Amino acid sequence: MDDLEAVLSRVRDRVVPEPAEREHLRAVAADLTERTREAIADLPVDADVVQVGSTARGTWVSGDRDIDLFVRFDADLDREQLEEYGLAVGHAVLPDGHEEYAEHPYVKGTHEGFDVDLVPCHDVATAGDLVSAVDRTPFHDAYLSARLDEDLADDVVLAKAFLKGIGAYGSDLRTEGFSGYLTELLVLELGGFVPLVESARSWHPPVEFDPEGHAERTFDDPLVVVDPTDPTRNVAAVLSAANLARFQHYARELLATPSEEPFEPEALTPLGPGDVRDHLDRRETTPAAVVFDAPDVVDDQLWPQLRRSLDGVVRGLNERGFDVLRAQAMTDAADGADNGGDGRDDNESGAERAALYAELEVATRPAVVRHEGPPVAVRKHAASFYESYADDVDPETYGPFIDGDRYVVEREREFTTVREYLESDAAGDVALGAQVEREFAERDVLVGDAVATLAPAFGVPLREFYEPHP
């Protein structure tokens, strides 16, 4: 077994940027900052420019090529003007850039091989005065920059590489993982990467950290890290219970059996149709998929809607007796967004089609369904129940008969096959987001081996589904 320090040393060599990479990034950032100042000079108002994010703090993982520049306007500038001036600066600095949208529109482009975000914000005095969430970023940056020395910065890089490797990095609403800011705060709070994983190994959620000891409310999340710049905010609010558990799992694995493996993201090759059929033969389940056009929205809008829709479909299936073994929302997008979790989504989802995929233990039910009436003793309800099902009213119903102290009937079941249900209007009524709902109306329903046609387009999520691991 390798020694933990030897493993971390090799990982550090790979993921901590070399001086040459740092110098190159510094020079490009300085150039962009200068060009931004020049563009600001052309505006009728004043503003300054500040580089933020991991590349500003020396906490990026080698190879990341993101430069984030925030243009800070006076706190009193109204929103419309801020947007107008912000975009003007952006387009001037990044002539080939395009507009994206977080809380404000901003310009995203490339410059000398770097992905550059040029984001306008208000220059507020304290985080308590925020006009929008974006305005918070410079405070985060200042807080961390003042506290992370070089050793801690290297440990932040290790932690990020670890979280990326295990698939728990990114606070976008598809991943629901650890944001960059959260990772840096945790390394700072615990005093390094090894102390962090040693601590995480025995966390009993809910776990709470409050670096500044200033929390002004309680939080109902499995991990709570009170924002040092905002006593009302949990930096880990987006983190799912599963990603927290995943982090604990791999922390234990790393400490028990040190290895570079968890620092290296697994590249999933898509499953083919034959692979899917092999799994179905082995599992003897009935798969069902509801497939529809992915609405043209960013991941942060798409994934909450897909998850809510999946929950609704699963609930609807279970309620009607089509017992769901496991289910997953999927898209045919190449694996997507990777951002630092500052609320800026890097791209459209890139998906053409989306699927709510479920494996069923039970895909048919009988023509009759048991329906329990009131206890016979509850006279009024019992009488009206009995009369509404008496022989002459509904000859197709079995009963009413008495079971224990109640009337019971066996009446016609509404849906006897999973396809009937999934194609019905009733399935369209599950809680869905606005954009998904529109596309869901035009859904295709695949049941049984036909789901194999989803591969290879959905081959990567199908591999996640059929080769599940922590």
Add this chain to the structure above:
Amino acid sequence: MDDLEAVLSRVRDRVVPEPAEREHLRAVAADLTERTREAIADLPVDADVVQVGSTARGTWVSGDRDIDLFVRFDADLDREQLEEYGLAVGHAVLPDGHEEYAEHPYVKGTHEGFDVDLVPCHDVATAGDLVSAVDRTPFHDAYLSARLDEDLADDVVLAKAFLKGIGAYGSDLRTEGFSGYLTELLVLELGGFVPLVESARSWHPPVEFDPEGHAERTFDDPLVVVDPTDPTRNVAAVLSAANLARFQHYARELLATPSEEPFEPEALTPLGPGDVRDHLDRRETTPAAVVFDAPDVVDDQLWPQLRRSLDGVVRGLNERGFDVLRAQAMTDAADGADNGGDGRDDNESGAERAALYAELEVATRPAVVRHEGPPVAVRKHAASFYESYADDVDPETYGPFIDGDRYVVEREREFTTVREYLESDAAGDVALGAQVEREFAERDVLVGDAVATLAPAFGVPLREFYEPHP
């Protein structure tokens, strides 16, 4: 709609014995009593003889031909001698009789077309001094005889005819209905048949009557009638919730729409194999039956065992995912015991074969079953769970993966078809009575349309199953 009094008058004409029937019975009972006295005179100890039961009190339903004579020995007589002398008297009076067994053995035979029970008991001073439950009967008889006038006696006959008609009469453990004694006490307590059904119409179980106001304990039964001769006994202890509900249901029906119909037991013709198949086609269920030789015991021993076995099989099926829609224990006996509920069972069950019959909504499950492990945070349990399922240990298992805060695996399912389960040793482990357990070991399992071969032998209970009514 007929008037209630007119209906009851017609029923009374049919079910209340005429003077000629009464006189004939009186004469036969007197003759039997005299023969019994003569047989007692041959014993080395003294005893007296007392006629008990409905034919002693004039509360039998016309056509019933039961004469019950109790031979009362000194309370100090030891059990062995009581049994020896009791049987000697019985065989002397009923030379063609045979021995049956309640708490003591006794002799049962026929005499001039009447079914005669000759039962030995101890002559105890009060019901509190009982040596065995049989000794209680003369107290019941004395209590009722002193209180039932001719009108109330006729109303008792009406009530018995009604309870027989709706299938709720008989305290044998197959029926779990109203005993004769319970029926008479209720008519006495409420003041007649009509007051009884008017009261029952709006009972909210648990309902309690204590005619002598002397209850010395509480009871956990839906209907409680404290025995006037024993403050610690609920006369309605055997009555099932279903038969109480049934009585309430038909009481309401009778008062709402007076008719002679509920006073006339429905003669059920057996269902044929084609009828069973028609129901299965219409219901789209998968039926399954476990069929075995009925053990050679009386109904009061057989039925509690069959019910317990049925409960165990149904629980076992449901636990393994073979969802049971409805189930019933059945025998191929012609419809059986009809006794006054004094604990004496009139005959062997008469069944050759017994069946635990269930209709399933789900008869197959996938090859894999979800198995939830502990939350990842519960470090010791989580680690041992993870290790016991890790890839290299069990390559056939899917996972462990993380769902929410837990480890989950999908492992091989033990039984994927209902037949596998019902034929397995696991199904033999359900809670079964001693005699049923032995026969159950040699069970046949029928699944699907094969159950139709149970008709017509099991045709009557199959009709009850497929034409259920209150």
